[in-house]
Amino acid sequence: MIDSLLLQFMIIGTLGIGSQWLAWRFRLPAIVIMSIAGLLAGPVFGLMNPEHDFGGLYEPIISLAVAVILFEGSLNLDFKEVRGLGRPVFRIVTFGAFLGWIFGALAAHYVAGLSWAVAFVIGGLFIVTGPTVILPLLRQAKLKPRPAKILKWEGIIVDPVGALLAVFAFEIIKFLLGHDSNPTQLLSFLLASIFAVILGWACGKGVGWMFETGYVPEFLKSPVVFTVVIACFTIADEITHETGLLSVTAMGMTLANMHISSIDDMRHFKENISLLLISTIFIMLTASLTQETLLQIFHFRIIGFVLLMLFIVRPLSIFLSTWRTDLTKAEKLLIGWIAPRGIVALTVASYFASVFGDAGFDDASILISLTFALVFTTVVAHGFSISWLSKKLGLSNEGPPGVIIAGGSQFATRLAKTFEELKVPVLVSDSSWERLTRVRSAGVKTYHGEILSEQTEYYLDMTPYEYLIAATELDSYNALVCTTFVPEFGRNNLFQLTLSNREGDNLEDLVHTIGGRVLFKDGVSLEKLNEMVDHGYVFRKTNITEQYGFEKYLENVDESAVLVCIKKPSGNIQFFSEYGDSRAEPSDVVVALTPPSKEFEKIQEKLEEQRNGQKDKKDA
Incomplete structure (x- = not known):
């Protein structure tokens, strides 16, 4: 075990960026390389355990990194981009997400053996894909614009929605089980979510106005945006856990649709920061897993749950939610297959594992293993299959440069x-x-x-x-x-x-x-x-x-x-x-x-x- 935190930071950064370079050099899925690198550094060789070594700094580092990554992704959500795709995108992020929640909860209860309380919480969480995993895959696969835009919008919008669904389900379960008999708690959660959206919109409008009127010099624009993103996330998250993700998404979408002249410079700066954060955070998460967690992954119930999520829950949710839309059968097949889970699923699952464990739910002990099994399997399966499948379905622009x-x-x-x-x-x-x-x-x-x-x-x-x-x-x-x-x-x-x-x-x-x-x-x-x-x-x-x-x-x-x-x-x-x-x-x-x-x-x-x-x- 490496004792020096400085040396650990150096190794994490090197492994993260090195994985990105190897993925680029040999045309492999970057997320897969990073996951393997983190597992080798953590539970396999025991060089580090960032969650243990960083102590109280571990969760804030992960949370702020996720906020910046989600904001950077939402900066690309210009409504002009989805002209002609509004109906399928709306159906997937609403009705499709709801179906994914219900089907996922049923699978978690009947196949993974989780109690109804834990199953409904984790079912809401597992609808997330997120920019941390979907955007690298889209860059790798060179998809045609229609399926690429749908997958990108779904990943960025559903990321905070999935986390909020999990929290909302948890609040309902506490109320129904009598842990919290005050019904105003649910109302407070809803009001906090609305406040998070308003806060994000106000921050986006405020930053945009300051930039357009010249109140911020050019050299300070990126640092100002970075600071406001952290403030926006922190204020909302301190009021109610996980609403910060919703707030930074709203801020990014607001800025993206204001069409500010300097938005491209900010976007490129955030892309570079986001790439660095994705690389380091994925290494930290996988390196923090224990050998017991990895061994637990091979339990037949967990394997059965993962297979059901891959081949039944996701495709069924997409086909039902996109029924009678103008999506082709090939597009439905591709979108119904591609749904890698990433950082948000791992971080929020870790939070609920401790919360449910303190509340006396014994089955919560397998949540981290269950989540990592789904994350790693989907990342590997979708990472290696997206290029091949898109070519077979005629949805890829793959060819000579x-x-x-x-x-x-x-x-x-x-x-x-x-x-x-x-x-x-x-x-x-x-x-x-x-x-x-x-x-x-x-x-x-x-x-x-x-x-x-x-x-x-x-x-x-x-x-x-x-x-x-x-x-x-x-x-x-x-x-x-x-x-x-x-x-x-x-x-x-x-x-x-x-x-x-x-x-x-x-x-x-x-x-x-x-x-x-x-x-x-x-x-x-x-x-x-x-x-x-x-x-x-x-x-x-x-x-x-x-x-x-x-x-x-x-x-x-x-x-x-x-x-x-x-x-x-x-x-x-x-x-x-x-x-x-x-x-x-x-x-x-x-x-x-x-x-x-x-x-x-x-x-x-x-x-x-x-x-x-x-x-x-x-x-x-």
């Missing part, structure tokens, strides 16, 4: 057509119908609109695309596009054409943190590329083999050619950038903009002669 090209120039059109020939998903975006005409004529997918507009987020599904090339006539606009999309694509996947320091657009001293990576060799601007295309330059695709290596290719390629990119067998693309060192290996395909062939030049000469001859006749 695609490219978005901003700007519909002649060069962009030819490049996009080349990507299509390489089976690479490609889309050309431009605000000009005229420029998009040639792109559509080439049969390339287009998006008409301002790519920096807020509406783009709702009308353009960017899930299939991992690279973005800014190729418009304005260097400053290209830099702005790349800078804007850094959080979505990552700086290494954003490219723009060479900065051409023209009058009125001099970017020689541009800060290096602004814009994307500069494409192609020095001196090749958009004007130069368009000129090359007009003079007959063509995109050629060359296969690199063991016999014809990359060095040999470089020796043979024309000096005036522009090396564009390398397509790997995996589908990944490496672009030739100004300061890059891309090298092709056997089985790679090199794309280059090369001079026209000799035959093409002869044809051009004949055409030119014919034009000159016709001109001479007219003059004569």
Whole structure:
């Protein structure tokens, strides 16, 4: 056992972020890796037990982390996003949640062997999915927009609702069993929940007003939001336990729908904080489990309960609640299967285990084992199956990484057509119908609109695309596009054409943190590329083999050619950038903009002669 708390914090952070990196590197579910890492550090090797070692700080740390994570998730709940999906989302988070509560309580009583009191409390708790587990899965699976939005909204909204249902059921049970004969206690709980919503709305409105009127400087906006979130959660939670989750959700949704200009900066800051918190908190929770708890998981009643929740309760709740909605059978199947439980279920179950234990309910001793069994099983089952199932149902955008090209120039059109020939998903975006005409004529997918507009987020599904090339006539606009999309694509996947320091657009001293990576060799601007295309330059695709290596290719390629990119067998693309060192290996395909062939030049000469001859006749 490690005695130093500082060393424990270091190990928890390293394991959490290390798990996230391993999940990204090998395309595995991050939650599964974190759960295994926490179990190895805690009950398996006995290196730490955060719940015991942190003492009174353990629960406040977990609670505040959950509040920030839930607020960050609710910042994405813009009502514009669910246009056309309002009915199924509303049905799932109301009628579906109610059915999940009742069916879950029945399963807990008849299969897990819990008393009716404990069963109804835990049944309400187990309807939660939550942003801590559902959002990482959605990033991993690349679902199509409709099922992804429904799962996201359900996870974030039902998270506080499930915790409140559990508390509400507990208050009713205390009243019915005579532990609390005062009926005003139930009324107080309802009033506290209403107060939590009002408090969250007021905090969101207040912060939004202060930001819009300039009462908070830019450098203080994120710290102010962070502080208000903690205050909002703490005030509501001190009045009535678990209502703080409802309060921060209301605050996040309020801010999201005010459409504040600086909301994106706050959202990106909160995403980074949320990722760190999810990583560390999941390690802390799993490392705090005991070996006895793990052994108890294999009891046949617990196994039976988990299987029933997976294959009966969740699918039945979704199919009944979405009956006569416009969801397809495939969407119902996917949503009915995907329901991983996470941090909220573990933390609230731990709270009720102690409360019921003090009240004399002996069956409450298995609550933590029961909850962890459900959490771990759903995380593993759904984490490893969501990509496979979504592909089988045709609800996944999984495929080779695609490219978005901003700007519909002649060069962009030819490049996009080349990507299509390489089976690479490609889309050309431009605000000009005229420029998009040639792109559509080439049969390339287009998006008409301002790519920096807020509406783009709702009308353009960017899930299939991992690279973005800014190729418009304005260097400053290209830099702005790349800078804007850094959080979505990552700086290494954003490219723009060479900065051409023209009058009125001099970017020689541009800060290096602004814009994307500069494409192609020095001196090749958009004007130069368009000129090359007009003079007959063509995109050629060359296969690199063991016999014809990359060095040999470089020796043979024309000096005036522009090396564009390398397509790997995996589908990944490496672009030739100004300061890059891309090298092709056997089985790679090199794309280059090369001079026209000799035959093409002869044809051009004949055409030119014919034009000159016709001109001479007219003059004569």
